Amino acid sequence: MKKFLAVLSVISISLSLFAFGLEGAGAAEKKPDKLVLMNAGTLSGDPGIDFLRQEWGKKHGITIEVIEQAERYLFDKELAALSSQDPSIDLMAANERWVQDWAAAGWLEPLDDVMKETVPHYTPGVDVQVKYKGRYYGAHGGNMVMVMYYRTDLLKAFGKTEPPRTWDELIEFGKWATKDLNGDGTIDQWGVVHAGTPVTHFGDVVSTLIHQLGGKVYDDNKITVNSGAGRKALQAIVDLRNKHKISPPGVNTYGSSECLQALKSGTAAMVFSWTWMGKLLNKKGSEIKDNWSWALLPVLPGGKPSSMTITTPLVLNKASRYKSYAKDFIRYYTNYEGQVTEVVKEFGNVALMPKVYEDPRVKNPPPEELEKVNLTLEQWTELQGRILEAVKVVQVERARKQGELDRALWPEMNAALSGIKSVEKALADAEKQMNRINQTL
Amino acid sequence: MILSRGTKRRFSAYLLLSPSAATIALVAVFPILYVVHLSFSGFYYGNRTGFVGFRNYVNILSDPNFYSSLKATFIFMAGSVVGQLVLALIFALIINHSRRLESGVRLVAILPYMVSMVAGGVTFRWLLNTEFGLVNSVLLFLGITKQPINFLGEPVYAMASIIGAHLWCSIPLATLILLAGMKSISADVYESAEIDGAGFFTKFFCITVPLIRPQILVVLLIQTMFSFRHFPLPYAMTGGGPGVSTKVLAMLLQEKMTFLVFGYNSALSVIMMLITLAIAFFYLKLMTAERG
Numbered sequence A: 001m002k003k004f005l006a007v008l009s010v011i012s013i014s015l016s017l018f019a020f021g022l023e024g025a026g027a028a029e030k031k032p033d034k035l036v037l038m039n040a041g042t043l044s045g046d047p048g049i050d051f052l053r054q055e056w057g058k059k060h061g062i063t064i065e066v067i068e069q070a071e072r073y074l075f076d077k078e079l080a081a082l083s084s085q086d087p088s089i090d091l092m093a094a095n096e097r098w099v100q101d102w103a104a105a106g107w108l109e110p111l112d113d114v115m116k117e118t119v120p121h122y123t124p125g126v127d128v129q130v131k132y133k134g135r136y137y138g139a140h141g142g143n144m145v146m147v148m149y150y151r152t153d154l155l156k157a158f159g160k161t162e163p164p165r166t167w168d169e170l171i172e173f174g175k176w177a178t179k180d181l182n183g184d185g186t187i188d189q190w191g192v193v194h195a196g197t198p199v200t201h202f203g204d205v206v207s208t209l210i211h212q213l214g215g216k217v218y219d220d221n222k223i224t225v226n227s228g229a230g231r232k233a234l235q236a237i238v239d240l241r242n243k244h245k246i247s248p249p250g251v252n253t254y255g256s257s258e259c260l261q262a263l264k265s266g267t268a269a270m271v272f273s274w275t276w277m278g279k280l281l282n283k284k285g286s287e288i289k290d291n292w293s294w295a296l297l298p299v300l301p302g303g304k305p306s307s308m309t310i311t312t313p314l315v316l317n318k319a320s321r322y323k324s325y326a327k328d329f330i331r332y333y334t335n336y337e338g339q340v341t342e343v344v345k346e347f348g349n350v351a352l353m354p355k356v357y358e359d360p361r362v363k364n365p366p367p368e369e370l371e372k373v374n375l376t377l378e379q380w381t382e383l384q385g386r387i388l389e390a391v392k393v394v395q396v397e398r399a400r401k402q403g404e405l406d407r408a409l410w411p412e413m414n415a416a417l418s419g420i421k422s423v424e425k426a427l428a429d430a431e432k433q434m435n436r437i438n439q440t441l
Numbered sequence B: 001m002i003l004s005r006g007t008k009r010r011f012s013a014y015l016l017l018s019p020s021a022a023t024i025a026l027v028a029v030f031p032i033l034y035v036v037h038l039s040f041s042g043f044y045y046g047n048r049t050g051f052v053g054f055r056n057y058v059n060i061l062s063d064p065n066f067y068s069s070l071k072a073t074f075i076f077m078a079g080s081v082v083g084q085l086v087l088a089l090i091f092a093l094i095i096n097h098s099r100r101l102e103s104g105v106r107l108v109a110i111l112p113y114m115v116s117m118v119a120g121g122v123t124f125r126w127l128l129n130t131e132f133g134l135v136n137s138v139l140l141f142l143g144i145t146k147q148p149i150n151f152l153g154e155p156v157y158a159m160a161s162i163i164g165a166h167l168w169c170s171i172p173l174a175t176l177i178l179l180a181g182m183k184s185i186s187a188d189v190y191e192s193a194e195i196d197g198a199g200f201f202t203k204f205f206c207i208t209v210p211l212i213r214p215q216i217l218v219v220l221l222i223q224t225m226f227s228f229r230h231f232p233l234p235y236a237m238t239g240g241g242p243g244v245s246t247k248v249l250a251m252l253l254q255e256k257m258t259f260l261v262f263g264y265n266s267a268l269s270v271i272m273m274l275i276t277l278a279i280a281f282f283y284l285k286l287m288t289a290e291r292g
Helices: A002-026 A047-060 A071-083 A099-104 A112-121 A152-157 A167-177 A202-212 A228-242 A249-253 A256-264 A275-280 A323-334 A336-345 A354-358 A367-372 A377-392 A402-417 A423-438 B005-039 B055-061 B064-097 B099-114 B117-127 B134-141 B155-183 B187-195 B200-211 B213-228 B232-237 B249-258 B262-291
Strands: A034-040 A063-069 A091-093 A144-151 A190-194 A268-274 A292-295 A314-316 B041-044 B047-051
Touching (some): A091 A323, A112 A336, A112 A354, A144 A152, A144 A275, A144 A377, A167 A190, A167 A228, A190 A228, A228 A249, A228 A402, A256 A275, A268 A275, A292 A377, A314 A323, A423 B064, B005 B262, B041 B262, B055 B262, B064 B099, B064 B155, B064 B249, B117 B134, B117 B155, B155 B232, B249 B262
Parallel strands (some): A034 A063
16 A cells, blocks of 8 residues: 555656656646737837747747737826736736836735846946836836937038037037028927927926936935036036027927927927837928938037936736746846847837847847838837937936836926926926925835 | 505605615715725725824915916816807807808707817827927918927916817817707797897897806716816826826815825815815806796
């Protein structure tokens, strides 16, 4: 009997181990037929993640079903699912500003084992926003960096070959480029355009300049935006519109779509924005086909180059029933190999690992990928090289309640840009409000 | 127990009313009471942490954002209500007088009401854009202005633009209500007045306006309450800017909701409800006096 039991135990253990081997990471869970991912926007706009989910699906025999959620409603939908502990959505493309708060609320599964593979490849410090109390709760994907788009034809006409690298050079080129082209008395080509509304990324443009000067904005909830660096940075950008008059008067109402319109219609010589627009600029309907490039934002006096990143990090719903499979997909998408694919498949998306840009697959992408965005290999090489420059100097900050803090800060910055308040008053008011929000932590 | 006929009748009346009363209590009264309950609660990321007394109300009343939003809301409401009344009166008069075109004009007048306000707001945002907008192109082409107008980027213009867009969206309803009132006035009254030598303005101010006073009050009541709680147009057109000059209370409410500040949010809802009730009470008093 004892012998029989011993043999039975050995067989059971062997079978278990065999099953573990088959199931891999998902040993403790039933293998799902599908995982559900809530994506930020349509899949057609995200060819990188679309390709990778299909590849991973084929490999594991699991479909990744995607809910294409308009970005405007993404937060509300994801919040509803997470707070109600709804297990029907396993993965979510979130926003770096939300991760800490959702982790604090206990809605996310930690992703330490995923991130320990990728973080060593990162530009130092870019991982802080997805980290809470020493643990990772999001993995970067769909990243973009802040750059300055510029018109190469105008630059050439201006007698330069290199884009402005300093703020003075920017103003000089901007003044030259601001013109009434048809002589009707109104300016129809502007020097500099950027998002300026109180609800979009105007704050990120200013933050990039603050970082150039070594300043901080949120600094782990120690609000320091009303500093010398903060005032100097905001004043510099306000002056483009109100003093130098090289930004359009309506720039304080511009969101991303207006920036894209200014670029595509050829009414701006330089635009500060994220890299997502790049894939559209050589396509039909663009007036600046083959006449554009991008570079780092020009540096303010006394500063050094800097850029920012926005991401749609993947987070794992704690209520998911298939955590290990979901985690495996996150790993597949966000690790080095996944990011190489993403950079190749989705021009304008950025890997936060500088090493990716040394990869031969990124340096020599397949011709069909170049065709998709109408770029030559030379253009691709130059543009990816400039992205690498930005990736190397990316600086991000984290704060709890960052979304709410932004909503206090951005209208004040917009008020300064609109000439309603002085820069000093706007930043003092913003700091007061942000500190009020911090008191609720 | 033998019940009197009167008691039986009352009992059956209450019995018949009870399903409706229960439904109203469930879908209207309970949520209101629940929000009042939440307004006295503290929250941590959407989870209730306990009773906090009047802390949320104190927070709101000491928050400068509340006052700037309250100001924006009242300006928006006043502009919308006055504009709607005046323009709806004019449109209703025109439609009432152009009998041959009436059905066509009525259809055209109601069209804006069929458009989603958010879609309308986004369209207006592009139409009014300083550099790419059609409105500025037309104004420049006609020589009405020498430089483009920053409709959505200057506080006064931005508020006027949002009010203008709101008028476009909401005048049809007001027009139809006033038109119904005008239709109910007997032609004999106007004929008698004409025989007495009354002109257009005399007829309008001495006959039309007094006889459609109940409809005017209904328009005022509805539009004041709707405008006070209005959200989509400022959200889609200006995002509350420039600065916070067009950030109405409903936008502040939405923002706090987004960031899970449920205590503040509930207390703000209660304050808004009290203000709306005060407005409704004022108009209902006027209407009661009118009837009396």
